[in-house]
Amino acid sequence: MKILIIRFSSLGDVILTTSVPAFLKTKYPSCQVHFATKIQFSDILQGNPDIDCIFTLEKNSESNFLKQIQKEQPYDLIIDLHASLRSRMICFKIEHKKLRRFKKPYLKRFLLVICKINLLKNHPDVATRYLMAAGASRAEAESLTLKKPRIFTDDDDTSIFEQTAPKPVLALAPGSQWFTKKWPSASFAKLLELLEFNYPKQFHYILLGSKNEEADAQDILNRLPDSFAARIHNLTGQTNLRQTANILSQTQIFVCNDSGLMHLAAAFDTYILAIFAATVPELGFLPPSKNFSLLQNRVPCAPCSPKGRPSCPKKHFRCALELKPQAVFQAVQKVISQSHFSGG
Numbered sequence: 001m002k003i004l005i006i007r008f009s010s011l012g013d014v015i016l017t018t019s020v021p022a023f024l025k026t027k028y029p030s031c032q033v034h035f036a037t038k039i040q041f042s043d044i045l046q047g048n049p050d051i052d053c054i055f056t057l058e059k060n061s062e063s064n065f066l067k068q069i070q071k072e073q074p075y076d077l078i079i080d081l082h083a084s085l086r087s088r089m090i091c092f093k094i095e096h097k098k099l100r101r102f103k104k105p106y107l108k109r110f111l112l113v114i115c116k117i118n119l120l121k122n123h124p125d126v127a128t129r130y131l132m133a134a135g136a137s138r139a140e141a142e143s144l145t146l147k148k149p150r151i152f153t154d155d156d157d158t159s160i161f162e163q164t165a166p167k168p169v170l171a172l173a174p175g176s177q178w179f180t181k182k183w184p185s186a187s188f189a190k191l192l193e194l195l196e197f198n199y200p201k202q203f204h205y206i207l208l209g210s211k212n213e214e215a216d217a218q219d220i221l222n223r224l225p226d227s228f229a230a231r232i233h234n235l236t237g238q239t240n241l242r243q244t245a246n247i248l249s250q251t252q253i254f255v256c257n258d259s260g261l262m263h264l265a266a267a268f269d270t271y272i273l274a275i276f277a278a279t280v281p282e283l284g285f286l287p288p289s290k291n292f293s294l295l296q297n298r299v300p301c302a303p304c305s306p307k308g309r310p311s312c313p314k315k316h317f318r319c320a321l322e323l324k325p326q327a328v329f330q331a332v333q334k335v336i337s338q339s340h341f342s343g344g
Contacts, residue, residue: 001031002072005134006090007081008057010177011241011260012285014041015267016127017081018150019288020134021050027135034072036065036090043241044264047152062086069094079134102133109283109306116300118282126284147288151267153246167204168339170195170332171247173256174220175213175236178308180278181258183320183328185216189223190325191255195332196228204233206251208244208261211237253335255328262287271335275328277320278304278312293331297323 003024007017014037021033032052035045039056046054053072057065074095080087081102091099111117124138127149131141140146174188195203207217217236221229239247244261248254249268256262258276265272266287274287276296280303286294299319304312 001028001076002034002074003028003031003077003079004034004036004069004072004075004094004096005079005081006036006087008036008038008084008087009041009082011041011044012263013081013126015044015149015151015260015263016147016288017130018045018048018267019127019147020079020081020130021048022150023131023134023136023140023146025050031076034069034075036069041241044151044245046242047154048150049152050150066090066093081130081133100133100135102130112280112282113303113306120282120284123282123284125286125288127288129284144288144290149263149267149288151245151264153242153249167202168252169206169247169250170203170253170255171206171208171251172220173208173213173254173259173261174216175209176257176259176308177212178278178305179310180304180312180317180319181276181308182216183257183275183277183323185219186223187320187323187325187328188255189220191328191332192220192224192228192232194325194329198329198333199336201231205231206247207232207234207236208239208247209236213237252339253332255332258285265289266292271339273328273331273335275320275323277317277323278302278308293335295323295328295331 005020007014024031024033033050034053035051036055039058042054042056045051055069077098078091078096079100080091083102083104108119112120127147128141131147132138172188174185176182209217214237217234245264248265248270251270254265254270255273258274258279262272262274266289269291271291272287272289273293273295283306297319301314302319
């Protein structure tokens with residue numbers, strides 16, 4: 001049996017679909033699983049024993065991408081987890097016996113975002129619905145063990161930071177694709193100051209993110225005393241996805257916005273403290289992890305978009321600005337007190 005999974009973007013979504021190949025291999029032990037995604041996200045699929053072939057879509061090369069897939073047709077099953085116009089057109093051009101497609105709750109999302117009518121309270125989260133689209137029952141798909149992202153690293157992904165003495169690693173990812181999903185840099189800086197004041201020199205601090213988020217990281221460092229900033233390992237823009245995954249696998253506590261790296265951390269035992277600003281849990285993107293805390297200042301105008309906006313439409317950005325660093329620090333402190341390490 002030959003199966004093709006399609007999910008082009010974004011980072012968080014592709015990560016959440018990595019549980020699907022494992023489910024298929026269990027359901028159809030002799031099947032071949034092929035996966036089609038954008039080239040910038042293919043790193044996180046590399047080394048996955050449940051995926052037999054990866055097709056990568058590059059900008060302005062869709063015809064070549066399609067030809068590569070057509071060489072493998074016919075498929076017994078195509079699972080379209082993107083459900084976009086592009087993915088639908090590609091499915092139409094590939095020989096297949098059966099098609100399953102991810103269903104997006106467009107009307108319910110519209111009612112929540114525009115009218116603040118919440119019909120998503122009991123709706124399955126996105127990771128669950130990806131598995132259901134592949135044929136899992138809701139009861140099966142809601143298992144944290146089943147929907148946990150499957151990310152694999154190897155010896156080539158060795159951590160690029162070195163510790164002279166073993167210390168717990170506390171990583172922070174201050175960026176996000178959208179402004180309204182980002183907790184302010186000033187708040188991240190204050191959180192670091194609170195941590196250092198209460199746990200002096202007891203953590204190995206790391207900043208993570210893409211090249212597009214380098215300015216956010218630098219803004220944080222600029223707000224800290226030079227002696228403290230010099231001890232923070234700023235890896236923003238310096239690691240690929242597999243290297244970032246390797247670092248997160250060695251991280252005890254991860255403070256981040258609602259972002260793709262939040263889902264990447266869910267593949268490991270890292271404790272995630274996720275800050276949700278303009279987005280809300282009902283949209284379905286809580287990380288599938290038992291080691292997780294949600295930090296949010298819920299305001300009446302949230303969510304203002306299903307995915308995020310370049311600016312606050314109300315001009316006040318209360319969802320982020322009113323979530324105080326002291327509150328986030330107390331959440332981190334609680335994790336420290338309940339963990340096998342004590343910050344030293």
